Amino acid sequence: MHAAFVSLPPLTQLYLEHRPRALAIARRIVGDTDDAEDVVQDVFVRLARKAPGFGGRAAWSTWLHRVMVNSSINWLRARKRRERLAHEPQEPLSPELLAVGAEMERHFGDALDAISEQQRQVLYLREVRGLSYPEIARLLHIPEGTVKSTLHRARQRALALLEERGQRP
Numbered sequence: 323m324h325a326a327f328v329s330l331p332p333l334t335q336l337y338l339e340h341r342p343r344a345l346a347i348a349r350r351i352v353g354d355t356d357d358a359e360d361v362v363q364d365v366f367v368r369l370a371r372k373a374p375g376f377g378g379r380a381a382w383s384t385w386l387h388r389v390m391v392n393s394s395i396n397w398l399r400a401r402k403r404r405e406r407l408a409h410e411p412q413e414p415l416s417p418e419l420l421a422v423g424a425e426m427e428r429h430f431g432d433a434l435d436a437i438s439e440q441q442r443q444v445l446y447l448r449e450v451r452g453l454s455y456p457e458i459a460r461l462l463h464i465p466e467g468t469v470k471s472t473l474h475r476a477r478q479r480a481l482a483l484l485e486e487r488g489q490r491p
Contacts, residue, residue, distance in 0.1 A: 333366070333369060336369075336382070337366050340382075340383060340386055341362060341366075343383070343386075343387075344362045344365065344366075344386060344390050345358055345359065345362050347387060347390040347391060347394065347461075348361040348362055348390055348393075348394045348397075350457070350461060351391065351394035351395060351398065351447075351451065351461065352394050352397055352398055352401075353451075357397070357401075358394070360397070361390070361393055361394050361397045362390070364393065364397075365386075365389055365390060365393050387463075391443075391461065391462070395443065395446060395447075398450070398451070402450075429484055430480070430484065432483070433479075433480040433483040433484050434480060436479070436483055437476050437479050437480060437483075438476075440462070440464075440472055441472055441473075441475060441476035441479065442476065443462060444458055444462070444469055444472045444473050444476060445473060445476040445477065445480070447461065447462075448469075448473055455469045455470060455473075
């Protein structure tokens with residue numbers, strides 16, 4: 323059994339029709355209109371090259387929403403890395419402190435990789451982006467109670483994984 327071919331309207335039509343919603347999604351996540359515009363442009367440029375991952379199992383607008391959320395979160399991660407690289411520490415850290423910090427960051431990254439995608443998204447949007455429960459619920463299209471329980475489970479699981487590895491934040 324093979325996947326059915328899904329025919330999409332011309333990209334220009336999709337862009338004109340869905341750009342306002344895509345921009346609103348990106349703006350809510352990245353927090354800046356210019357940066358959100360960059361994310362939207364990047365997504366549609368990638369779509370112009372090929373439509374990765376769209377198999378027709380959901381409406382195109384639903385698929386685009388998920389792509390915009392993921393692309394926006396990835397853009398924030400990249401911005402954070404760029405900002406971290408752009409700022410030199412005031413005082414040089416000792417090699418021991420650098421090694422400890424790198425090890426803790428690696429363990430935390432491993433812990434985040436071990437939790438579910440939804441837990442990771444909720445944790446990121448709450449702890450890094452500082453979004454409220456209702457904002458996260460609207461953004462991810464899940465009930466507010468689910469946001470709260472998912473955040474609780476994500477925190478507990480990440481801490482448990484860190485403790486298993488002998489790391490305590």
